Structures are given as C-alpha cells and as structure tokens.
Amino acid sequence: MPLRFLTACIALLIAVTGAAVFAQTADPVQDAANRLASASAEVRAVERAADVATTREERAALTDRLSAARAAADDVGATLDAQMALVEAKVTEIGPATPGIVDAPDIAQQRRLLAQRRATIDSGIRRGKLLIVEAQQLADQIAADQTAELGRSWATRNRSPLTPHFWTELIVATPRDVVRAVHFTQQMMDDVGGGLAGGRLWLAILGAVVAVALGWPGRIALREAGRRYAIGAAPGHRIRRTGYAMWRLVTGTALPTLAALALVQGLRWSGLTAAAAEPILTAFVFAVGMGGFIGALGAALLMRSQGSWRLLPIGDTVARALLPWAWVLAVLTGLDILLSAVVETMRLSATAIAATDAVLAAVRLLAIGGLLFTLGRLRSRARAAEEEAGAAPDAADPAVTSAGAKRAGVGIVTLVAWLVTLASAAALLIGYTTFSLFLTRIVIEWLAIVVGTFYLLLAFVDDVVTTVxxxxxxxxxxxxxxxxxxxxxxxxxxxxxxxxxxxxxxxxxxxxxxxxxxxxxxxxxxxxxxxxxGITIGDVSIAPGAILRAVAVLIVGLALARLFLRWLNERYLPTTSLDLSGRNSFALIARYVAVLLATLWGLASLGIGMERIALLLSALSVGIGFGLQAITQNFVSGLILLAERPVKIGDLVRIGTEEGDVKRISVRATEIELADHSTLIVPNSELITKTVLNKTMSNALGRLQIQFSVPLGVEPQRVRTIVLDAFAAEPAILADPAPVAFIDTIADGRILFNCFAHTASPRAAYPTRSAALIAILQRLAEEDIDVGTVPQQLQLLPAEHRPD
Known part of the structure; x- marks a missing residue:
C-alpha cells in the first residue's frame, strides 16, 4: 500500500512538472495568433449580428463586444511587438550575411528560422492593426445605424390631433384597447386573489410600512442628521454647502427608491403579483427613483430654506418660485416612465401609444411653458426693482459688468428654451409626436438634469479636493x-x-x-x-460636414483653452511663489500653447496631419522669412524676454530719453507707462538688441544726490552734521548703506559739498531728495549759513589779450 501511494505521488509530480514545462515552452507567437483568430471571428460574428439588430440595447451589446475584440487585438499587438524585438535582437547578434562566405549549416538554418519567424510576426502585427481598423469602422457603422434609426423615428409622422382622422382612429381602436386593458386587469385581480388566499398578506403590509418609514420619517431624519453634521463637524464653509447639497441629493434619491423597492418586494413575496406585472413593477421603482432624483436635485441646488448655503447665485424669492416647478418636472418624469411601461405591457394599439405620447408631450409643454413664464416674470420684477432703486449703475464697475453678463446669459438660455418649446408644440400639432416628445423629454429635461447634476458635482469635487x-x-x-x-x-x-x-x-x-x-x-x-x-485614416476630407466638424472642434478647443487659462490665472498661479512678472510669463506661454493645441486639434479633426502641416510650413518658410521678418524677430525676442526675464513687469526702465514702468510684456511688444501716464509701446527686438537701463533689476536701490556750497569761513563739520541729521530724520532714507556727505572741492572762497543717500526703490529717490533738501535748507537758514553754488565770474579782456 505505501508503495502504491508513493508511485501515485511520483506520477502526479511528473504530470504537474510536465504541464509546467509545457506551459513554459508554449510558443507566444502561436498563442497570439490563436487569440487574434478568436478576435477576428468575434468581429465577423458582430458584423453578421449587426445586420439584424433593431433595438438600442442590441446595438449597445454589439458595441461592447467590438470593444472587447479591439482590446484583445491591442494586447496581441503588444505581445507580437515584444517578440519582434527579440527576433531583431537575435538577428543583430548573428550579424548580416557576408558576400562570398558560406555560413555554417547551423547558422544558415538559424537565419532561415529567424526570417520565417519575423515574417510570421510581421503578418500577425499587420492582421492585428487591420482588425482594429475593421472593428472601429464597424462600431462607427453601428453608431451611424443607431443615429439613422433615431432620425427615422423623428421623421415618422402620425395623425395630427387637430384633424378628425386622429380622433376617428382613436375611437375605432379604443374598444380593442379597453378589452386588452380589462383582460390585463382581470389577470392582475386573479393574482391578487391567489395571493390573499395564500395567507401572506402580512408581507405586503410589512413592505408598505417599511416603504412609508423610509420615504417620509427616515428621509427627513437622515437629511437633518446631515445638516447637523455639516454645521457642527464639517471643515470649512464651502465644503459644508456642497457636502450638504450632495447629502440631500443622495438621501432624496436613495430613500424613495428603497421605499418603492420595499413596497414592490413586499407585493412579490406576498404573491399578489404575477410575472406579467414585473415590467410595471420595475418601471415603478425606476420612476420613483428618477422622480426623487430630479426633485432632490432641485432642492439641493435651490435650498429654499437656507439661502446662505445655496449654490446657485439667486435670491430667496427666485428659489421659492422655482422649487415647485422642479417637483412638477419630477412627477411628470415619473409618470412618463410608468405610463410608458403600462402601455407597452398591456400591448395597446399603435394609435393608443401615439395618443399617449401626444398627451405626455402636451403636458410637458404646459409644464415647461409655465416654468418659462415664471422665469420671465421674475426677471421683469428684478428689472423693475433695479429701476426703482434710482441710481444708474456704473458700467465700469466689474460687479455690474458681471451681473449684466449673467443676465444676458440667462436671457439667451431662456430664448433658446422658448424656441425649442415652440418647435416642439408645432411638431406636436402637425403630427410629429415622437419628435415633439423627444424635444421636451431629452433636449430640455435631460439637458437640465445633466447640467444641474454636473454643476453640483463640479462644485463638490473642487471643494472636497481643495479642502483635503x-x-x-x-x-x-x-x-x-x-x-x-x-x-x-x-x-x-x-x-x-x-x-x-x-x-x-x-x-x-x-x-x-x-x-x-x-x-x-x-x-x-x-x-x-x-x-x-490627431490620428487620421485615409486622405484629407474637404466635405462640408468635415469642415463644420473641424470648426466645432476648434470652437470647443478654444473654449476649453479659455477655461484652462482662467483656472490657471485665478486658481493655480496665485498658489505659487512666482511674482507678478513670472505669472505673466507663464500664463502668456500657456496661452499660446493652448491656442496652438486647439488649432492642431481642429486641423486633426479635418484630416490634416502633422506631416501635412510641416510640409505647408516648409513651403511657406521662405515667404514668411522675407515678408514677416520684423514680426518674427519681435516674436523670437519676446520669447527670449519671457525666458531670460532681463525686463519684468513692474521694472523701472529707461530706453533712450524715455523712462517709465513696464506694465505688460507680450510676444510682440512691451508696454511701458511713462510719467505722464501715457503708454510707450516698444518692439521686443529693441529691448534685446539695444541698450536698456533697468533701474529696479535685482531689487536695485534708489540713490539721491544733493550738491551745494557754503562760505569758506563756515566750519565744515557743522555743515556735515546738519546734512546727516536731515538724512537720518527722513524715513524713506535707508540706514544701510549709510548716508554720506563729502567735501568735493574749494573754489572761489566757497566749500562745495556733495552728499549721497539711498532709498529702497529708485521710484522713491526723487520725492525723498526734495524732502531732504527742504530740511537741509531750513536748518542752514536757522544757523545763518549762506548756501549757494560756486559763483561764476565774467571777466572782459582787452583785444590785445584775447586769444586768436
């Protein structure tokens, strides 16, 4: 027995070791080829299934399968690239064949094997790239089919509610629809009777009790708990606002959804429902959750009872007026979802479905129109209140300008909403019911939901991250x-x-x-x-659609660049240790880089790759060099100024006879504000190629000089003490370097003094010199010391003594 056990263990060990050795010696190229074949077969299967796919869900599943096939092809490509690198390394190690010299048989055999393996790997790489392209094209085709299907549904025209044919068809179809509805209701009643007979009614009652507890007191209790935590423990005022708003959104969505789920689950466990009602029950849970989400989102953004925590920049009156309309839209969305599920489950006629869609579209149009009327009335009241205030607003005030821009933006959005609403109403009246319902359901409500949700998420993420x-x-x-x-x-x-x-x-x-x-x-x-x-396939497309797409991409890119630059200037750069000039240089370079990237993005979407851009620039380089030589010189000089920074914003410079403060440096010219508040625009090449006196470079000090003379009989030390005391009494004069007073010379019976002192900035030297000179003259007058300059004498010589 022990011998048999030992033999079995040895056999098992040999089997495991052999499997490991086999796994280690498996050819990765062959394995990659097998995976590539599987991915290719999957793409072919998706291609066949795409021809018969009719619903959005089927197309979405096919797109997911194509994404998985592309991922597998990418993985195979990475594996084959690594194997190709190994083959190339071995070929390099063997070296090239030498003409006239016959290789050894084993070397020749190895060369043939490596050449065959390289060809196999290269073929696999090409097949993988082709498969990726095919999968992408097929995914684009599926997306195009979905868009076309959506367009066909929009273009479907039914009977107009204004025509008698609409009501005639509805009256004819009503008896059949009533029979179907009665049959479905009878089936539901039979299920309810069977559930009551089973004696499990208490489960439905328990589900209803739990639903009420979660939907009303539970939701209020959790909301109040979040408010108390935000007031007492949350760090910072900003995160309290957004954190509490997110908490209201989460609780306002989760608790009603859980309540609906508890109610539905209680009905299921009690046996009061059948399989036929499952779509309606599922739609009920989703409708309650979606309605709760819309209502909670409106309550979180508007904060009717806590105006100081409101995220939207609106007043209490506007918030109280808009909140009921948010709940109206929430109820309409829930009823829309539930009613659509009921109509589909009962299998009503197409006429009944069209009538239902028309009713839903009409009710939505009334709600949206009421909301827009409310907004218009609020704007009119705000405008009237401003007019009654009396004082005309200052157009130069940034706050007034910002408020005007916000009002203009709200006006544009309101106008667009009115236009969409009127278009939806017109489409409904002429019979395009699906298109009308799409405009009201998606363009207005979906847009509002997405914008509101991500507005809250953006504020919450920013507050949390910057607080942590x-x-x-x-x-x-x-x-x-x-x-x-x-x-x-x-x-x-x-x-x-x-x-x-x-x-x-x-x-x-x-x-x-x-x-x-x-x-x-x-x-x-x-x-x-x-x-x-910036990847392009095929030739450049010059079609109108491609041009419009490129323009749209360029506009989006420039808008993103502008938002990035605003964030850079207002949020990021103030947190750095750079001075004003450094921030300006960094922001200016970032601006041109962002505009360049946005332009390249637009060209890439048009189909113009970098190689074509380089070819175009090389062809125009000669003309640019001669025609734009001065502009190019100033541009390059501007880049040098921004990089080396010999002149910075705020420096006091002198160029020729002009002296002033540097206010702005761009890549073409530099703006200098002179003493008379005029602006001197200097090309950047002048600052690079000519002599510039920078008085404030490296924190340079200002120096003042005072020269005067006193009679020869005055004691020099006494005058020196007066000067130094006057310098010491002036607060703008620095103690280090210390002020000094020198005797310059003695001429014509007078002693000439030359005095120096320093200030913290060259800009303070001139007014400080004036103040110090006034103090010195006052002290010399008090001491009865005559002050002046060296007298000048005019001597008239006879003609014979005049020089030739």
Missing part, C-alpha cells in the same frame, strides 16, 4: 510635517487635482449629453480619443 489638500488641513499638516512637502506645493497639488477631476467630469457630462442623440458612451469616448490623438 490644503496647507491648513489635517492632511496638509501631515504632509508638511511628516513628508516635508512645502505648504504652497500642497495647495498647488490640490488645485491641480481638482482641475484634472473637473475636466474628467466635464468630458463625462459631454458624453451624457450626446448619448440620447444616438451616440453611445463607448463610441463617444473613442471619438474623443481619436480627435485628441
């Missing part, structure tokens, strides 16, 4: 004391991390806004990556 990664926070103290990070660097990291996260949220918001228009999340993200990478 702050020099004054607990995390900041730990990083500063434990790791030794500079406090300013912690603030910079918080601002940078906040910017990155908010940029990611902005991209997600764009994807969410595009999703209802037929673009899935995967396809939208892939398009963003393609445009951002």
């Amino acid at each position: 990664f702050s020099a004054n926070s607990r995390t900041g103290h730990v990083l500063a004391r434990g790791v030794g990070i500079r406090p300013g660097a912690i603030d910079q990291f918080g601002v940078l991390l906040s910017g990155v996260l908010r940029l990611g949220l902005a991209l997600v918001a764009i994807v969410m806004l595009l999703t209802p228009f037929g673009s899935g999340v995967d396809s939208t993200v892939e398009r963003f990556a393609t445009v951002a990478g």
Whole structure:
C-alpha cells in the first residue's frame, strides 16, 4: 500500500512538472495568433449580428463586444511587438550575411528560422492593426445605424390631433384597447386573489410600512442628521454647502427608491403579483427613483430654506418660485416612465401609444411653458426693482459688468428654451409626436438634469479636493510635517487635482449629453480619443460636414483653452511663489500653447496631419522669412524676454530719453507707462538688441544726490552734521548703506559739498531728495549759513589779450 501511494505521488509530480514545462515552452507567437483568430471571428460574428439588430440595447451589446475584440487585438499587438524585438535582437547578434562566405549549416538554418519567424510576426502585427481598423469602422457603422434609426423615428409622422382622422382612429381602436386593458386587469385581480388566499398578506403590509418609514420619517431624519453634521463637524464653509447639497441629493434619491423597492418586494413575496406585472413593477421603482432624483436635485441646488448655503447665485424669492416647478418636472418624469411601461405591457394599439405620447408631450409643454413664464416674470420684477432703486449703475464697475453678463446669459438660455418649446408644440400639432416628445423629454429635461447634476458635482469635487489638500488641513499638516512637502506645493497639488477631476467630469457630462442623440458612451469616448490623438485614416476630407466638424472642434478647443487659462490665472498661479512678472510669463506661454493645441486639434479633426502641416510650413518658410521678418524677430525676442526675464513687469526702465514702468510684456511688444501716464509701446527686438537701463533689476536701490556750497569761513563739520541729521530724520532714507556727505572741492572762497543717500526703490529717490533738501535748507537758514553754488565770474579782456 505505501508503495502504491508513493508511485501515485511520483506520477502526479511528473504530470504537474510536465504541464509546467509545457506551459513554459508554449510558443507566444502561436498563442497570439490563436487569440487574434478568436478576435477576428468575434468581429465577423458582430458584423453578421449587426445586420439584424433593431433595438438600442442590441446595438449597445454589439458595441461592447467590438470593444472587447479591439482590446484583445491591442494586447496581441503588444505581445507580437515584444517578440519582434527579440527576433531583431537575435538577428543583430548573428550579424548580416557576408558576400562570398558560406555560413555554417547551423547558422544558415538559424537565419532561415529567424526570417520565417519575423515574417510570421510581421503578418500577425499587420492582421492585428487591420482588425482594429475593421472593428472601429464597424462600431462607427453601428453608431451611424443607431443615429439613422433615431432620425427615422423623428421623421415618422402620425395623425395630427387637430384633424378628425386622429380622433376617428382613436375611437375605432379604443374598444380593442379597453378589452386588452380589462383582460390585463382581470389577470392582475386573479393574482391578487391567489395571493390573499395564500395567507401572506402580512408581507405586503410589512413592505408598505417599511416603504412609508423610509420615504417620509427616515428621509427627513437622515437629511437633518446631515445638516447637523455639516454645521457642527464639517471643515470649512464651502465644503459644508456642497457636502450638504450632495447629502440631500443622495438621501432624496436613495430613500424613495428603497421605499418603492420595499413596497414592490413586499407585493412579490406576498404573491399578489404575477410575472406579467414585473415590467410595471420595475418601471415603478425606476420612476420613483428618477422622480426623487430630479426633485432632490432641485432642492439641493435651490435650498429654499437656507439661502446662505445655496449654490446657485439667486435670491430667496427666485428659489421659492422655482422649487415647485422642479417637483412638477419630477412627477411628470415619473409618470412618463410608468405610463410608458403600462402601455407597452398591456400591448395597446399603435394609435393608443401615439395618443399617449401626444398627451405626455402636451403636458410637458404646459409644464415647461409655465416654468418659462415664471422665469420671465421674475426677471421683469428684478428689472423693475433695479429701476426703482434710482441710481444708474456704473458700467465700469466689474460687479455690474458681471451681473449684466449673467443676465444676458440667462436671457439667451431662456430664448433658446422658448424656441425649442415652440418647435416642439408645432411638431406636436402637425403630427410629429415622437419628435415633439423627444424635444421636451431629452433636449430640455435631460439637458437640465445633466447640467444641474454636473454643476453640483463640479462644485463638490473642487471643494472636497481643495479642502483635503490644503496647507491648513489635517492632511496638509501631515504632509508638511511628516513628508516635508512645502505648504504652497500642497495647495498647488490640490488645485491641480481638482482641475484634472473637473475636466474628467466635464468630458463625462459631454458624453451624457450626446448619448440620447444616438451616440453611445463607448463610441463617444473613442471619438474623443481619436480627435485628441490627431490620428487620421485615409486622405484629407474637404466635405462640408468635415469642415463644420473641424470648426466645432476648434470652437470647443478654444473654449476649453479659455477655461484652462482662467483656472490657471485665478486658481493655480496665485498658489505659487512666482511674482507678478513670472505669472505673466507663464500664463502668456500657456496661452499660446493652448491656442496652438486647439488649432492642431481642429486641423486633426479635418484630416490634416502633422506631416501635412510641416510640409505647408516648409513651403511657406521662405515667404514668411522675407515678408514677416520684423514680426518674427519681435516674436523670437519676446520669447527670449519671457525666458531670460532681463525686463519684468513692474521694472523701472529707461530706453533712450524715455523712462517709465513696464506694465505688460507680450510676444510682440512691451508696454511701458511713462510719467505722464501715457503708454510707450516698444518692439521686443529693441529691448534685446539695444541698450536698456533697468533701474529696479535685482531689487536695485534708489540713490539721491544733493550738491551745494557754503562760505569758506563756515566750519565744515557743522555743515556735515546738519546734512546727516536731515538724512537720518527722513524715513524713506535707508540706514544701510549709510548716508554720506563729502567735501568735493574749494573754489572761489566757497566749500562745495556733495552728499549721497539711498532709498529702497529708485521710484522713491526723487520725492525723498526734495524732502531732504527742504530740511537741509531750513536748518542752514536757522544757523545763518549762506548756501549757494560756486559763483561764476565774467571777466572782459582787452583785444590785445584775447586769444586768436
């Protein structure tokens, strides 16, 4: 028995060792080829399935399968690239074949094997790249089919509610629909009777009790607990506002959803429902959750009872007027979801479905119109209140300008909403019910939901990150004391991390806004990556659609660049240790880089790659060199000024006979404010190629000089003491370097004094010299010391003594 056991153990060990050796000796190239074949088969299967896919869900599943196939092809490509590198290394190690010399048989055999392996790997790499392209094209085709299907549904025209045919068809279809509804209701009643007979009614009652507890007292209790925590324990005022708003959104969404789920689950466990009612029950839970989310979002943003915590820049009156409309939209959204599920589950006629859509569109139009009327009335009241205030606003005031810009923006948004609402009403009246419902359901409500949600998320993320990664926070103290990070660097990291996260949220918001228009999340993200990478396939497209797309991308890129520069100037650079001139140089370079990247992004979307741009620039280089020589010289000089910074913003400089303060440095010219408050614009090449006197470079001090003379009989030490005492009494004169008073010379019976002192800045030298000179003259007058300059004598010589 022990011998058999030992033999079995040895056999098992040999089997395991052999499997490990086999796994280690498996050819990775062959394995990659097998995976590539599987991915290719998957793409072919998706291509066949795409021809018969009819619903959005089926197309989304096919897109996911294509994404997985592309990921597998990318992985295979990475593996084959590594194997190709190994083959190339072995070929290099063997060396090239020498003409006239016959290689040894083993060397020749190895060369043939390496050549075959390289050809196999190269073929696999090419197949993988081709498969990636095919998968991308197929995904684009599926997205295009989805968009076309959506367009066809928009273009479907039904009977207009204003025509008699609409009501005639509805009256004809009503008896059949009533029979179906009665049959479905009877089936539901039979299920309810069977559940009551089963004796498990208490489960439904328990579910209803739990639902009421969660939906009313539980939600209020959690909301109040979050408010108390925000007031008593949350760090900072900003994070209290956004944190409490997020808490209200989460509790206002989760608790009603859990309440609906508890009610539905109680009905299921009690046996009061059947499988036929499952779509309605699922839609009920989703409708309650979606309605709760919209209502909670409106309550979190408006904060009707706590105006100091309100995120939106509106008053209490506006918040109280808008909050009921948020709940109206929440109820309409929930009813829309539930009613659509009921109509679909009962399998009503197409006429009934069209009538239901028309009713939903009409009710939504009434709600949206009421909301817009409320906004218009509030704006009229605000304008009347401003007019009754009397004083005309100062147009130069930045606050007034910002308020005017906000009002203009609200006016534009309101006008666009009115136009969409009127277009939806017109589409409904002429029979395009699906398009009308789409405009009211997606363009207005979905846009408002996405914008409101991401507005709250952007504020919350910024407050949380900048609060956690702050020099004054607990995390900041730990990083500063434990790791030794500079406090300013912690603030910079918080601002940078906040910017990155908010940029990611902005991209997600764009994807969410595009999703209802037929673009899935995967396809939208892939398009963003393609445009951002500047990858082009095929020749340049000059079609109108390509041009419009390039213009749109350029506008988006410039808008993002502007937002980035605003964030850089207002948020990030103030946290650095750079001075004003350094911030200006950094912001200016970032501005041109951002504009350049936005331009390249637009050209890439048009199909113009970097190689074509380089070819165009090389062709125009000669003309640019001769025609724009001065501009190019100033541009390069501006870059040198921004990099070396021999002249900075705030420096006091003298160029020729002009002297003033540097106010602005751009890549073409520098602006200098003169003493008379005029502006001298100097080309940058003048500052680089000519002599410039910078009086404040490296924190230069100002120097003042006073010269006067006294009679020869006056004691010099007494005069020197008066001068030095006057210098010491002047607060702007520095003690180090110490003021000095020298005897310059003695001429014509007078002693000439030459006195010097220093100030902290050259700008303070002139007024300080005037004040010191007044004090010295007053003291010399009190001491009865005659002060003046060396007298000049005019002597007339006879003609014979005049020089020739």
